[in-house]
Amino acid sequence: MDSTEEIKPPLPEQQQDVPGTTAEMNPRPDHGEESYRGSGRLEGKKAVITGGDSGIGRAVAIAFAREGADVLISYLNEDEDAQDTARWIEQAGRKAVLVPGDISAADHCRAIIDKAVDAFGRIDILVNNAAHQMTFEALEDIPDEEWELTFRTNIHAMFFLAKAAVPHMKGGAIINTTSVNADMPKQTLLPYATTKGAIQNFTGGLAQLLASKDIRVNCVAPGPVWTPLIPSTMPPEQVKEFGQSYPIGRPAQPKELAPVYVMLASDEASYVSGATVAVTGGKPVI
Template sequence: MTNETEKYEKKGSDIPKQQQSRQPGLQTEMHPQPDSGMAEYHGSGKLESKVAIVTGGDSGIGRSVAIAFAKEGADIAIAYLDEHEDAQRTKEEVEKCGRKCILIAGDVGDEKFCAEIVEKTVSTFHHVEILVNNSAEQHVQESILDIDKAQLEKTFRTNIFSMFHMVKAVLPHLKKGARIINTTSVTAYKGSPHLLDYSATKGAIVAFTRSLSLQLIEQGIHVNAVAPGPIWTPLIPATFPPDKVGDFGKNVPMKRAGQPDEVAPCYVFLASQDCSYMSGQVLHPNGGNIING
């Protein structure tokens, strides 16, 4: 067993009780800090000279993806809501890899902002090859009766409407060989009684991924998804009460939460030529859950 794996196991099984009072959560306030810097990852030029847009790229999985892509040679455009300190930290890490990074703040549930993301990316880098739709929010409710119209609409706007908006904006700029990668969730397959609307959006993302793949395959554009299990990101302390956070991830076969750095390689694979014979598929870094999806 490697030292890196042992580190993940210790950190993922020993999360103290904590809670944040705002969504989206802030990585700067988490303890322990997630492993999202891809410190042990060594790139090999798989994305050399490409440009990637990563929504929700300020922290958590998005941060790991942005840094991994940079280590593989890509320049990065990060879209995020208002977590400015987290986003700046990610930008600095990308630039340490010798790549360029721009930050674009706003609400991906707004179609005009999604168009702005693509416009700023193309005006800065003059091309784009990879879109990672990763932004999401979730809100715990005990009953469907507690989910009001405002929450329902906002969750769907952030989690799935944004993907339609982003793809529509970026598609005219994508050429053969481009990649679209969507973040879904294990909850799309096994459900979650307390995250009903969130789970519904994640199921929609699976169907969206499969259908968009079929629509774009003749253009040579590959569309795939990643369905993480319990990963230690700012969304967790911003969603659950302290007791739930303290037990987070212990119900999967590996008995621990995963780290963002353990998920990002899935995105690298799907963004690169390595997945030349794969489209419409979902990868499952979820701690050993068998979901047969």
């Protein structure tokens, strides 16, 4: 069975603790481990990917490695997932560097970049992908601390990472993961959706600011994607119906996002900057 058929709702009801792990998901996400074929589009590039242990980040890491890039993976504390991703990178003949820690702290963001420069000598691609979300049914249910954590993780970290990385980039690409929620905010994801709108605006402004340095800045706006974030941050009854309302009738497998990141990271996208690329299963983003 094709892995996209496996994730057609109804999905098994399931729940995990934050941030969730790949091994506990049913069905297991497909990151392109057995299907992605590279063609040298990123040969010799050096990439940093936050949230690269699982989900979209893992799919992008595998694709980048098979396209010829060395990859540093930043992740919170999901050591088993990160080590699995590193093995796929190394099997592609590329160098993998793992950096655990909390990107909501500015000092850790700077440490990630320092470790990438130590390992690779430079940075060609920065993928700001890590994100935090939680579901809340009412405004009064959102703790102040949760609002602040979501902003520190989802948007402040992008600023800290980009600011630290740019001095080590001679041209290249920054790719930020926003969301369909930037244009169509889901009311039960208020903190998350608000940061995703900020990411889209940050991307447009940064693209203009860095154009003179030959650094392109774009963002990818996924719709529903089957990653550990879903069963760890949504109630089981919502997990069961996840992606059902989209025209294609299902969530995406992470592997279906990776080719867009490869395109934006490659030199072939030399005139693409300030763009939002929607990967939404047929739902228009205006």
